[in-house]
Amino acid sequence: MAREPSKSNRSTAGDAAIRDDARVEHARAHCEARRLNFTPQRAAVYRTLLAFNSPVKAYDLLTRMQQDAPGMAPMTIYRALDFLIGAGLIHKIAATASFVPCAHEGAHAHGQVAFFVCQRCGAVDEVEAKDMIHALDRARPHGRGFAMQSIEVHGLCADCIAETSPAQR
Amino acid sequence: MAREPSKSNRSTAGDAAIRDDARVEHARAHCEARRLNFTPQRAAVYRTLLAFNSPVKAYDLLTRMQQDAPGMAPMTIYRALDFLIGAGLIHKIAATASFVPCAHEGAHAHGQVAFFVCQRCGAVDEVEAKDMIHALDRARPHGRGFAMQSIEVHGLCADCIAETSPAQR
DNA sequence: AGTAGCATTGTTATGTTGTCACGTTTCATA
DNA sequence: TATGAAACGTGACAACATAACAATGCTACT
Incomplete structure (x- = not known):
């Protein structure tokens, strides 16, 4: 890589x-x-x-x-x-x-970006997150006053899933 | 919290x-x-x-x-x-x-929990995130195969907003 | 009982990540 | 040119995390 x-x-x-x-x-x-x-x-x-x-x-x-x-x-x-x-x-x-x-050279507002972070290979995918923010606000029952600045989603990317699953069989 | x-x-x-x-x-x-x-x-x-x-x-x-x-x-x-x-x-x-x-004593599936983390005081609020997962999946244009395990939302909690904004005025 | 294999724990050392404190330099501007 | 704030240099250290190997204890089979 x-x-x-x-x-x-x-x-x-x-x-x-x-x-x-x-x-x-x-x-x-x-x-x-x-x-x-x-x-x-x-x-x-x-x-x-x-x-x-x-x-x-x-x-x-x-x-x-x-x-x-x-x-x-x-x-x-x-x-x-x-x-x-x-x-x-x-x-x-x-x-x-x-x-x-x-990824946007600073051209986005605070709280409007999310990172998908692969815990195995460390790859990071940065995406605009306006829609996510709304979804999160609706999904969250309490903590209304929370001012989001960024979101990190942790997990495994497609490549790492492909590499690890066969070994587990 | x-x-x-x-x-x-x-x-x-x-x-x-x-x-x-x-x-x-x-x-x-x-x-x-x-x-x-x-x-x-x-x-x-x-x-x-x-x-x-x-x-x-x-x-x-x-x-x-x-x-x-x-x-x-x-x-x-x-x-x-x-x-x-x-x-x-x-x-x-x-x-x-x-x-x-x-907060659920282990009684939730992987990828179904989100943490709201205050960057000022460190407080953490853990919530079930099934709805968020769906929202994230829909909002995300690429990274199809990503297997989510947890979500961290970083920002400021209501208390810390209340304490910091008067000083900024 | 004997013992082989495994999980758990102890111990020492080391690697990695991040900050503090304080002094010096740079530079715009008054 | 004074001077004050921002930027930078430097050394020590604090905080976070793991490697490597030894010792112990459990358990499952003979």
Whole structure:
């Protein structure tokens, strides 16, 4: 699943890098429009997160960034991640203590997004959740005043079900 | 987030202990019916978790249990918690890395429960979620084969909204 | 009774994730 | 240029979780 940074497949990797660069520029504009300070450090963390192309743990991000910036400390990563979450550019997945770029580049309201998290492989699928919110509100008998910010659905993705069921027979 | 509209807050620690004891016996029967080994150690961890009456972190549980059993190691706690989760007697709340007794004493199917988790105070409200599951299934455009096991809704509870909004005005 | 196999528990060490505290740098702007 | 807030560097540490292996005890079969 992980994309190797190998030198084969060069054109694909290059295309991905170009797409990531575009997303970084989009994020910069997003922050400028909100008077948020999209510093080089924050941009670098965001850029690195994009390159993984899958949910990333803070220390994996740190390890990767230390290749270019030896001595970088955990705090540096966590501060940048906090900023990016606040800006709506990334999300934290509690189930796996990992981070993913927002699939909508921050362009959704709070409480209108849901994550389907596979507990086996860690894959995350982010979907708009307006309809779900309504369904949840109706289905919930009490706790009326609860202000939803995100939903995590934990379970097994189709791929992992396919891989595990035969072994159990 | 009280589950029942109590007539008064006069319930004593003694009453609570008696209720907890009943729940431990219920859990014992639950396990025996499933040929699961509800050992004294596991019972003790469950009993201690019940006594907190709120979401508990593993190390808080450890600290408490070390009062009676000095030298108890983290492994011991985590093993018991794993067993209790497997037995359906408790749930893990990923958002706060904490554990709560199942509000239904294990009497619900997998994928039919949702947790409303307050990100400020950590309070957890567990509700049956059959209706939500259907709503989620309908609202979700892709990820057809996803097998839901639990839902965590993250946000702010009514109490915390009441406490924070005046300060923000 | 003997013993093989398994589940449970004990013990030590280690790995992983996240935060605190405090000092320094940067930079817009008054 | 002063100065104050935001951002950043750094080291220590707190909190959360598991690996690995030893010891114990149960139980099922001979």
